[in-house]
Every structure is written in C-alpha cells, then in structure tokens.
Amino acid sequence: MSQGFGNEDTIYQDVDVLEADVGKYKPSELPEREDELDKLHMALRPVTMDGSPRDVLVYGPTGQGKTAGVQLKADQLQEWADENDHQLEVVHIPCKGADKSYHVLTRLVKELREIRKGQGVDEPSGYQRKQLFEMVLDELETIGGTVIIILDEIDAIGEDDYVLYELSRANPDPVKIGLIGITNDLQFRNNLDADVRSSLGQREITFNPYNSNHLKNILARRAVQALRDTYFEDGHEDFTHLQSDVLNGGTIPLAASMAAQETGDARQAIELLSYACDLADDEGIGTVAERHVRAAKEEIEKEALIDTIGAETTQRKIALLTVVSAELNDSIGETTNLHRLYLDLCGYIDTNTLKQHTFREKLNDLAHSNILAKDRHGRGRGQGMSNTYSLAGDVDPQSILDTLEDDSRVGDIVDIVRS
Ligand SMILES: Nc1ncnc2c1ncn2[C@@H]1O[C@H](COP(=O)(O)OP(=O)(O)OP(=O)(O)O)[C@@H](O)[C@H]1O
Numbered sequence: 001m002s003q004g005f006g007n008e009d010t011i012y013q014d015v016d017v018l019e020a021d022v023g024k025y026k027p028s029e030l031p032e033r034e035d036e037l038d039k040l041h042m043a044l045r046p047v048t049m050d051g052s053p054r055d056v057l058v059y060g061p062t063g064q065g066k067t068a069g070v071q072l073k074a075d076q077l078q079e080w081a082d083e084n085d086h087q088l089e090v091v092h093i094p095c096k097g098a099d100k101s102y103h104v105l106t107r108l109v110k111e112l113r114e115i116r117k118g119q120g121v122d123e124p125s126g127y128q129r130k131q132l133f134e135m136v137l138d139e140l141e142t143i144g145g146t147v148i149i150i151l152d153e154i155d156a157i158g159e160d161d162y163v164l165y166e167l168s169r170a171n172p173d174p175v176k177i178g179l180i181g182i183t184n185d186l187q188f189r190n191n192l193d194a195d196v197r198s199s200l201g202q203r204e205i206t207f208n209p210y211n212s213n214h215l216k217n218i219l220a221r222r223a224v225q226a227l228r229d230t231y232f233e234d235g236h237e238d239f240t241h242l243q244s245d246v247l248n249g250g251t252i253p254l255a256a257s258m259a260a261q262e263t264g265d266a267r268q269a270i271e272l273l274s275y276a277c278d279l280a281d282d283e284g285i286g287t288v289a290e291r292h293v294r295a296a297k298e299e300i301e302k303e304a305l306i307d308t309i310g311a312e313t314t315q316r317k318i319a320l321l322t323v324v325s326a327e328l329n330d331s332i333g334e335t336t337n338l339h340r341l342y343l344d345l346c347g348y349i350d351t352n353t354l355k356q357h358t359f360r361e362k363l364n365d366l367a368h369s370n371i372l373a374k375d376r377h378g379r380g381r382g383q384g385m386s387n388t389y390s391l392a393g394d395v396d397p398q399s400i401l402d403t404l405e406d407d408s409r410v411g412d413i414v415d416i417v418r419s
Pocket residue numbers: 019020021022025026027029030031032033060061062063064065066067068069153183184218266267270
C-alpha cells in the first residue's frame with residue numbers, strides 16, 4: 001500500500017525555496033552579481049531624477065541569474081517609485097515561443113492593456129505589425145510616467161528584430177520608456193541590426209558563467225531557507241560557514257561541481273540539489289547525501305532525453321525506432337539493415353518513405369543530438385565504409401518505447417517493435 005499524505009517526516013522547512021523557476025521563487029539578493037546589478041542600477045537610476053531609463057541589453061548563457069537579476073532591480077525601482085509617488089510600470093514579456101516581432105507585439109499590447117483594465121485582456125489578432133506597434137504607442141501614452149519593458153529571451157524573434165528597432169527609437173510623449181532586452185544567444189546579439197545595437201548594445205551587461213564556488217554559495221543560501229536545521233554560522237552567508245544536520249558535507253559541493261563542469265548554470269545546480277533533497281525526503285532517512293545528487297543527475301538526464309525525443313520529427317522518431325528494434329533483436333544497426341527495417345515499419349502507418357541517403361541523415365541528426373551513437377568502419381578490403389548506429393550509452397530502449405507509445409503518429413510502430 002502506498003503511504004498516505006501528510007504524516008511523513010520531512011527535511012524541508014520551506015520546500016518552494018528550491019524551485020528553480022523564477023516565477024515561483026525570487027531570490028532577494030544575488031551577491032555573485034554585484035557588478036552586473038550595479039550596471040543595471042546605473043541604467044535605471046535616471047528614473048529617480050525624472051529622466052529616462054537607459055536601454056540595456058543583458059547577455060549571458062542560460063541559468064546565470066539574468067532574469068532573476070533584472071527582476072530584482074526592477075522590483076527595487078518599483079519600491080522607490082511607490083514610496084515617492086512616481087508613476088512607474090514594469091512589464092515583463094517572456095518572448096519564448098514568439099518567433100516573430102509580431103508575436104512579441106501582441107503580447108506587449110495585451111500586457112499594457114492589462115495595466116489599465118486588469119487581468120484577462122485577450123491578445124489582439126488579425127492586425128499588421130505596424131498597427132500593433134501603433135497600439136503599443138497608444139497604450140504607452142495613456143499610461144504615461146515611466147514604463148520599463150523587459151523583453152526576456154528576446155532571441156526567440158530570430159532575424160525579425162522589427163520590434164526592437166521600433167521600440168528603441170520610439171519617443172512617445174509624455175511617457176519615458178526603458179527597454180531591457182535579455183538574451184542567451186550570442187549569435188542573436190551579434191546579428192542585431194546596427195541601429196538596434198547602437199542603442200540597445202550601448203549598455204550591454206554580460207553575465208559570465210558561475211564557477212563552482214559561486215554555485216556552492218548560491219546553493220548554501222537556498223538550503224538555509226529551504227531545509228530545517230540548516231543555518232549559517234556567525235551570520236556569514238557563504239558555504240564555508242554552512243552548518244546542517246540534514247545535508248552531508250559533500251552534497252552541495254558535488255551538485256555545484258557537476259553544474260560548474262557543464263556550463264556553470266545555477267538553474268541546473270538548484271535542480272540537482274532540489275531533486276536530491278526530494279529523493280532523500282522520499283526515503284525518509286532525514287539526510288541528503290552525495291548518492292542522492294548522483295541519482296538526481298541520472299533522473300534529470302533521463303527526463304531531458306524523453307523531452308528531446310518527444311519533440312523530434314516523425315521521421316526521426318521512426319528512424320530511432322528502427323535502432324531500438326535492431327537493438328532489441330540483437331541485430332546490427334547497419335544503415336542498409338536499418339533502412340530495410342524502416343521501410344517495413346513505415347508500412348504500418350500512413351507516411352511517406354525516405355530513400356536511404358535521406359534516412360541516413362535522420363540517423364545522423366539523432367547521433368548529433370546524442371541520442372544515437374554512430375560507428376564508422378570499413379566493410380572489408382575495397383568495400384568502402386559503413387555506418388552502424390546504436391543507442392547512446394545512457395539511452396534505454398524501453399524508455400524510448402514508453403515515451404513514444406502514445407504518440408499519435410508512431411504509436412502503432414511502437415506496438416510492432418514491442419511484439
Ligand atoms: N546569484 C544568484 N543568487 C541566487 N540565486 C540565483 C543566482 N543566480 C541565479 N540564481 C537562480 O538560478 C536560477 C536561474 O536563474 P535565471 O532564471 O535568472 O537565469 P537566466 O540567466 O535568466 O537563464 P535563461 O537564459 O535560461 O533564462 C533561478 O532560480 C535564480 O533564482
């Protein structure tokens with residue numbers, strides 16, 4: 001029988017603090033980002049002098065505190081504005097999934113309208129982007145005062161930087177606008193229109209990757225708030241002063257060094273610690289150890305893989321299933337064999353079939369995403385080269401079948417491979 005809820009002992013005192021999603025938990029300080037926050041501060045400070053905030057472009061790889069840092073500074077400015085009766089609005093537009101300036105503009109119109117009308121305004125539809133931009137200006141003029149527009153993950157718009165171009169040049173009366181673009185895509189930053197770069201890029205703030213010491217301190221502060229019997233000695237808020245009855249000494253260093261070795265991503269470090277704590281809490285043993293961090297890493301990687309596979313195209317999914325099938329039947333995943341199997345499997349569903357060389361490209365794509373491993377070897381004297389494909393080391397055939405069994409296009413093939 002599974003246990004009931006509510007009577008388990010727990011290591012947590014505030015479980016939400018270990019949420020890595022900035023929408024769920026906002027850190028109240030980011031001491032590792034003092035310099036970057038100072039620069040943001042400088043860009044926003046003119047507001048307190050009745051001037052216009054400077055436009056900024058915030059750049060840095062994923063999980064470096066860009067969103068958290070910009071939100072923190074914007075909140076601080078809002079606090080100042082509230083205390084000083086300054087009319088200030090901050091709109092935060094997550095641009096993920098907005099693959100054109102058009103989509104950013106519709107989101108922006110909605111958010112700006114909601115300032116006056118409250119939640120629940122629909123996004124406008126059926127307009128041209130120029131009309132949408134006029135609507136943005138109208139809204140801004142009506143709101144007045146100072147409006148800070150944060151365009152987060154703005155690289156989503158790709159080459160269509162119309163919205164940045166127009167917004168960075170706009171000067172509607174009587175409102176003062178500050179534009180903060182955030183991106184983790186170096187290519188996007190480099191490709192920006194020269195005019196946009198010269199206005200946005202003038203104040204560019206770079207968030208460089210955290211090292212493992214930074215990550216240890218970030219994790220230690222989260223742990224102190226999230227876990228019971230965990231505190232800092234003598235008020236020093238760093239890892240070397242951390243005391244805990246719940247965390248084994250090596251837990252935080254391991255999570256930090258795993259994340260530092262990859263990309264220095266604080267989100268990844270927090271997710272590792274959080275997952276490890278969940279695993280330990282679930283075991284009910286009251287302490288989190290290094291083995292929990294290792295298990296967490298494995299689980300997270302498995303889940304990420306499942307997401308990647310789920311998002312593949314139908315043809316790549318079928319190609320993957322041929323390799324799974326070959327592996328389950330102990331046959332060799334050589335391109336010609338796999339292609340024969342592929343034609344066979346395609347017969348069970350309604351799909352077009354690819355010629356061998358295009359099919360091989362799909363296999364290569366999967367190898368490129370580290371889902372497959374590719375081995376290239378000679379067929380024997382004068383016979384040319386041949387490729388064999390197998391599942392990459394950490395990829396489990398059953399979890400692929402589980403992931404794809406409910407897929408509307410390839411689900412029937414999964415049944416055939418299983419049988
Ligand atoms: N210096 C820090 N102190 C405390 N928490 C931090 C710090 N830096 C980042 N974090 C936390 O790490 C997580 C990731 O940060 P954030 O979402 O701001 O990253 P990002 O740079 O915006 O990444 P992305 O480019 O993927 O959007 C968040 O939970 C955030 O609170």
